[in-house]
Amino acid sequence: MALISGESMKRGEVWVARLNPNKGAELGKLRPVIILQDDAILACGLTTVLVVPLTTQFRPKFAPLRIEITARDRLKKTCYAAVEQARAIDSSRFGDGPLTMLTVEEMRAIEKSLKAMMGLL
Secondary structure, three states, X not given: OOOOOHHHOOXXXXXXXXXOOOOOOOOXXXXXXEEOOOHHHHHOOOOEEEEEEEEXXXXXXXXHHEEEEOOEOOEOOOEEEEHHHOEEEEHHHEOOOOOEEOOHHHHXXXXXXXXXXXXXX
């Protein structure tokens, strides 16, 4: 895994991250993640980055929390943003990217789902 500077990342991009070791029900493995953090905060040198992991598995009971991200560019499979798994990870966990950039509509859907998760709606 390459060490990536937050300055090269942008909010809404999809990057590959190593999420192991994971605990319990946390998503692990090497997988794509969406960068949630604001660009200005990414550029300030913070060593952690707020992300939402992607999964190819859709579970109907999690439908309101799983936002579909269609395959395009270097994201080879249609995935689902696992909004309930949002977390901060160390910048040393990042590798390849960006694979793609989310659309405005996809980011709005993720933001709405995050607000619901935090009771902000």
